[in-house]
Amino acid sequence: MSLTGSRTVGRTGSGKSSLTLSLLRCIFTSGKVYYDGLDTSMLNLDALRSNIAIIPQDPQLLGGDLRSNLDPFVQHEDSALNEALRAAGLFSLQTGLEDGRINLDTTIASGGSNISLGQRQIIALARAMIKRSKIIILDEATAAVDHETDTIIQESIRNGLKGVTVITVAHRLRTVMDADKIMVLDAGRIVEFGTPEVLLAMDDGMLRALVEQSGDRDELIKIAKGHN
Numbered sequence: 160m161s162l163t164g165s166r167t168v169g170r171t172g173s174g175k176s177s178l179t180l181s182l183l184r185c186i187f188t189s190g191k192v193y194y195d196g197l198d199t200s201m202l203n204l205d206a207l208r209s210n211i212a213i214i215p216q217d218p219q220l221l222g223g224d225l226r227s228n229l230d231p232f233v234q235h236e237d238s239a240l241n242e243a244l245r246a247a248g249l250f251s252l253q254t255g256l257e258d259g260r261i262n263l264d265t266t267i268a269s270g271g272s273n274i275s276l277g278q279r280q281i282i283a284l285a286r287a288m289i290k291r292s293k294i295i296i297l298d299e300a301t302a303a304v305d306h307e308t309d310t311i312i313q314e315s316i317r318n319g320l321k322g323v324t325v326i327t328v329a330h331r332l333r334t335v336m337d338a339d340k341i342m343v344l345d346a347g348r349i350v351e352f353g354t355p356e357v358l359l360a361m362d363d364g365m366l367r368a369l370v371e372q373s374g375d376r377d378e379l380i381k382i383a384k385g386h387n
Contacts, residue, residue: 179296183208212287213296218279220271226263229286246319247285248311277308297327332373336382355383
C-alpha cells in the first residue's frame with residue numbers, strides 16, 4: 160500500500176495516532192508493517208526511527224540557537240540550513256522588515272517557549288528536510304495554528320518534499336482534501352482508502368458524510384477536484 164501524500168481521517172479514538180505509532184514501533188501490532196518493502200520488525204530500531212520524522216501538534220525545541228536545533232551534529236553549511244528554512248516556509252511567515260525576525264543565530268529557549276507555535280512547527284519541518292527523512296508524519300501538526308500559517312505549512316509540504324512519503328493526521332478537512340490518497344479509519348479499521356474524488360463519489364461514504372456536514376462543503380469539493 161502506497162501512502163505517498165496520504166492523509167488519515169476519522170473520529171476521535173478511531174486509531175489515527177495508533178497508525179503512526181505502529182510505524183515507529185512504539186506500540187505492539189499483531190500484523191506486519193512494511194517500510195519500502197521491508198518488515199519493520201526486522202529492522203534495527205535506531206535505523207528505522209532515524210528515517211522517520213514526526214511533527215506533533217506541539218513540537219519541542221532544544222535550548223540554544225536555531226542553528227544547533229536544526230543541525231545539532233554540525234553536518235551542514237549555513238546555506239543548506241537557510242534553504243531548509245525557506246523551503247519550510249519560515250521566510251514567508253516572517254513578512255516585512257519588523258524587528259525580531261528569526262535567523263540561525265536566534266536564541267531558542269528550552270522547549271521553544273519564546274517563539275510562536277507556528278514557527279516551532281516550521282522549524283520542525285525544516286529539521287525533517289535537513290535529515291532527508293523518507294517518511295514524515297504530521298500528527299495534528301496544524302490543529303492549533305491560524306489559517307494563514309496552516310496554508311504556508313501545507314504549501315511548503317507540497318513544494319519542498321518531493322519524493323517523500325507524507326502521512327498527515329489532520330484536524331481540518333481542508334488540510335486533507337488535496338492529498339494523493341485519504342485513509343478513513345473507524346474503530347481501528349480502515350474503512351475507506353482512495354483518492355479524494357473517488358471517496359467523495361461514494362453515496363454512503365464516511366468521508367463524503369464528513370464533508371457534507373462541514374460548512375465548507377463546496378470549497379472542499381472544489382479542492383478535491385482541483386487536485387485531480
